[in-house]
Amino acid sequence: MLDIKYTFQSVLDYIVEQCEVSEMTMNIFLRSLKPISIEGNRVTLLCDSEMKRTAIYEKYMPYLQRAFKAELGLDDVRIRVLRKEELEEEQLQKEQEEKEKKEAEERTGSAVNPAYTFENFVVGSSNRVAYETSLLVCGSPAVYYNPLFLYGPSGLGKTHLLFAIINEMKAKRPGFNVVYITCEEFTNLLVDSISKKADPAIFRSRFRNLDFLLVDDIQFLANKRAVQEEMFHTFEALYNNGKQIVFASDRPPEELENIDKRLIGRFSMGGLIDIQPPDAELRQAIFKRKAESYGVDIPNDVLEYLAENIKTNIRQIEGSIKTLKAHSLIGGEEITFEMAKRVLSAYLKKAEEDSVNSEKILKYVSMRYGIKKEDITGAKRDASIKNARHICAYLMRDMLNMTYKEIGAILRKHHTTVMDSCVKVDEDMKKNDNFAREIADIKRELSV
Ligand code: ADP
Ligand code: MG
Numbered sequence: 001m002l003d004i005k006y007t008f009q010s011v012l013d014y015i016v017e018q019c020e021v022s023e024m025t026m027n028i029f030l031r032s033l034k035p036i037s038i039e040g041n042r043v044t045l046l047c048d049s050e051m052k053r054t055a056i057y058e059k060y061m062p063y064l065q066r067a068f069k070a071e072l073g074l075d076d077v078r079i080r081v082l083r084k085e086e087l088e089e090e091q092l093q094k095e096q097e098e099k100e101k102k103e104a105e106e107r108t109g110s111a112v113n114p115a116y117t118f119e120n121f122v123v124g125s126s127n128r129v130a131y132e133t134s135l136l137v138c139g140s141p142a143v144y145y146n147p148l149f150l151y152g153p154s155g156l157g158k159t160h161l162l163f164a165i166i167n168e169m170k171a172k173r174p175g176f177n178v179v180y181i182t183c184e185e186f187t188n189l190l191v192d193s194i195s196k197k198a199d200p201a202i203f204r205s206r207f208r209n210l211d212f213l214l215v216d217d218i219q220f221l222a223n224k225r226a227v228q229e230e231m232f233h234t235f236e237a238l239y240n241n242g243k244q245i246v247f248a249s250d251r252p253p254e255e256l257e258n259i260d261k262r263l264i265g266r267f268s269m270g271g272l273i274d275i276q277p278p279d280a281e282l283r284q285a286i287f288k289r290k291a292e293s294y295g296v297d298i299p300n301d302v303l304e305y306l307a308e309n310i311k312t313n314i315r316q317i318e319g320s321i322k323t324l325k326a327h328s329l330i331g332g333e334e335i336t337f338e339m340a341k342r343v344l345s346a347y348l349k350k351a352e353e354d355s356v357n358s359e360k361i362l363k364y365v366s367m368r369y370g371i372k373k374e375d376i377t378g379a380k381r382d383a384s385i386k387n388a389r390h391i392c393a394y395l396m397r398d399m400l401n402m403t404y405k406e407i408g409a410i411l412r413k414h415h416t417t418v419m420d421s422c423v424k425v426d427e428d429m430k431k432n433d434n435f436a437r438e439i440a441d442i443k444r445e446l447s448v
Contacts, residue, residue, distance in 0.1 A: 004035045004036075004037065004038055005035060007035070007038065007071055007072070008033075008035035008045075010071050011064070011067040011068055011071050012026070012030060012031060012067075014066075014067040014070055014071060015030060015063050015064075015066075015067050018066070018067070018070075019063045019066065019067075021060075021063060025060070028052070029052055029055055029056055029060055030056075030060060030063075030064075032047070032048060032052065033045045033046065033047055033056075033081070034046040034047075036082070036087065038072070041072070041074050041076055041077050041078055042077075042078045042080070043068055043077060043078065043079045043080070044079075044080050044082060044087075045064075045079065045080070045081045045082070046081075046082055046083075046084065046087055047081045047082070047083060048083075048084070050083065053081050053083065056081055057081065061079065064079055065077060065079065108179050108181070108206045108207065108210075109179035109180045109181045109185075110180055110181050110182050110185045110216075112163050112166050112167070112180050113163050114163075114167055116159070116160045116163035116164055116167065117163075117164050117167050117168070118131070118134075118135060118164045118168060120289065120293065121157065121160055121161065121164055122282065122285050122286045122289050123282075124278055124279060124281060124282025124285065125279065125282070126156075126275065126276035126277060126278050126279060126282060127156070127157060127275045127276070127278070127282070129273055129274075130150055130152075130157075130158075130161060130273050130274070130275045131161065133145055133148055133150075133271060133273050134148070134150070134161045134162075134164065134165050134246075135168075137165065137244055137246060138165055138168045138169055138172070141176075141211070141212055141243070141244035142242050142243055142244040144271070145270045145271035145273075146239065146244055146245060146270045146271075147235070147239070147244075147245040147246060147247055147266065147267065147269070147270040147271075148244075148245075148246045148247070148270055148271050148273065149246075149247045149248075149249065149253065149267050149268070149270060149271065149272050149273065150162075150246070150247070150248045150249070150273050150274075150275065151248070151249045151250065151251055151252050151253075151272070151273075151274050151275070152250070152274050152275030152276065153250060153277065153313075153401065154250055154313065154315075155313035155314050155315040155316070156275045156276075156277060156278070156313070156314060157275060157314060158216070158248040158249075158275060159216055159248065161248075162180055162214045162216055162246060162248055163180070165178075165214060165246065166178050166180050166214065169212060176211045176212055177209070177210045177211045177212070178210070178211060178212040178213075178214070179207070179210050179212070179213050179214070180214045180216065181213070181214070181215055181216070182215075182216045182217050182220075183215060183216065183217045183218050183219070183220040183221055183227075184217065184220055186207075186215065186227065186230075186231070187220070187224060187227045189203065190203060190226070190227055190230055194226075203230075204233075204234075204237075207234045207238075208233075208234055208237035208238065210238065210243060211243055211244070212243060212244045212245075212246075213234070213238055213243070213244075213245050213246070214245075214246040214247075214248075215231070215245070215246070215247050215248070216248045217248065217249070217250070218247045218248065218249045218256075218267070219249050219250050219251060219256060221256075221259050221263070222256065222257060222258040222259055223258045223429070223430070223436075225260075228259060228260045228263055229260075231263065232260065232262055232263050232266070235263070235266050236266075239266075245270075247267060249267075250401070251401055252272060252274070253267040253268045253272065254268075255401070257426060258426065258430075277311070278314065280307055280308065283306075283307040283310070283311070283317065284303055284304065284306075284307040286314060286317055287303045287306050287307055287317055287321070288303055290317060290318055290321050291303070291321055294321050294322065294325055295325075296321060296324060296325045296328065296335065297335065298321070298324065298335050298340075299335065299336065299337070301337050302324075302335060302336070302337055302340045305337060305340060305341065306320060306340070306344075309344075309348055310348070319347070320344055320347055320348075323343060323344065323347050324340060324343060324344070327339070327343045356399050356400065356446050356447060357400070358396050358400060358402065358407075358410050360446065361392055361395045361396055361399070361400075361446065362376060362377075362392055362410070364442070364445070364446055365388050365391055365392050365395070365442070366388070368442065369384065369387070369388045369391075371384060371385055371388045375388075376388050376389050376392055376411065377410070377411055377412045378412075389411060389413075389421060390421040390422075390424050390425050391425060391439070391442070392411060393407050393411060393413075393418045393421035393422055393425070394421060394422050394425035394426070394439070395439075395442065395443065395446070396410070397418075397422050398422075398443070399443060399446065399447075403415075404416075404418045404419045404422075425439065
C-alpha cells in the first residue's frame, strides 16, 4: 500500500529541489494542501480556501503534475484539488452508493408495488375464490392452503393478489419476514451466487429462513434443472418449518412441462385455485373502479361499450382508460360514446393485433421457414414441412395454452400427432442449444 502522506512529502521535496518555487509559495499554497487519496493515477488533494485553490489551478498545477509523475512513476496523473464541502459531499455519495450496492446484494426478494391491495381488487365470480383464499392465507398462514397455487392466464390479477398479500402482511404482521420474488429473479440470484462461487449456504439461508414466501411466474422454472432443485429444497425447508408458500403460474401444475415431478407434486398438494377471465359484469365493475382511480369521469354507456369490447385482459382495461384520459386532457374533449369509439378504435384494433393467436403463429412460421401455410396444414411429409408443423404445434401449446385437440383442428392433424410434435420440439430443444435459441427467438418476435 502506498503511504499517501509519505508520497506527498516526497512530492513537496521534489518541488523544492526541482522547481523554482519560493519558500513563501511553498508554505502558503503547497504545504497547506492535504493529500486525501491516490487511486491509480488519480490524486485527490484538499485545500482550505477557494482563493488558494484558484491560484493552484492557475499557477502551481504544473509543478504538482511534474512531481507526482516523477514520484509515482506514471506518464499521466490526474490531480483534483477539492474544498472540504465538496469532499464531504463526495464521500456521502460514495457511502450512499456502497449502501445501495450492499442492499442490492443482500436483497432477497423482488420489488413490490404498495398500490396493489385487497381493497382495490375488484371481485367477481371469476376471481372470488382466488381473492378469498389469498385473504385467508394472510389471516392464517400455513394453516389451510399450503402451498397456495394460483393460476390463470396473463393479466387477470395474479401478481396483484400476491402484492396484496404482502402489503396486508406488512401492515398487519410487521414482524413477519415476508418475501416476494419472481421466478426469474430467483434464477438470476442463484446464477449470480454460483458464478461468483459464493458459499451456497448464504443463498440458502436467505430463502430458507423466511416466514412467508411468494414466488411469481413459476412457469419460468421450465428447463432449469439447478433452479428447480434449489426451489424444491427451499420449499421443503419452509414447508417443514410450518411456513406459508404461495405460487402463481400461468397454467395449472399438470400442464407445466419440463419441471421436475417432485416439484409438480408439491405445487398440487395445498390448494389449486384458478382465476378465469372476467365476465361482462366484472369487466364493467373493473372499468368503473379504474376510471375512478385515474380520476376520469366516464359515462355508463361508454363503460358498457368498453366492457363489451375489451374482453380478455385487465391490463388492456387500464390501457384504454389511460388512453381516454390522455385524449380528454389534451384535446379538452368530453368523454362520450362517440369520442370513445373513435379514440379507441385504433386501440382496440391494436389490442387485437398485439395478441398472439394461432393465425399469427401459422403466418409467422410459414414466413420464417419459407413454407406455404397450406403445406403446414396439409399432408406433405417433407422434413422441412414437418419441422415447421412441429414448431407451430409447440408454439400454439406453449404460447396460447391451447389443447391438443384445438391445435389439431387448426393444423388438421389428429390430436395425438399434435402431442408428438410438441414432445419432439421439447426434446430437440433440450438436446440442441441452437434449436432452443431459435424457438426462444421466434417466441420473442411473436410477442412484440
Ligand atoms: P397477472 O399477474 O395475472 O398477469 P396482474 O396482477 O399483473 O396480472 O394484473 C394486470 C393488471 O390488471 C394490474 O394492473 C392489476 O392491478 C389489474 N387487475 C387485475 N385484476 C384486477 C381486479 N380484479 N381488480 C382490479 N384490478 C385488477
Ligand atoms: Mg403477473
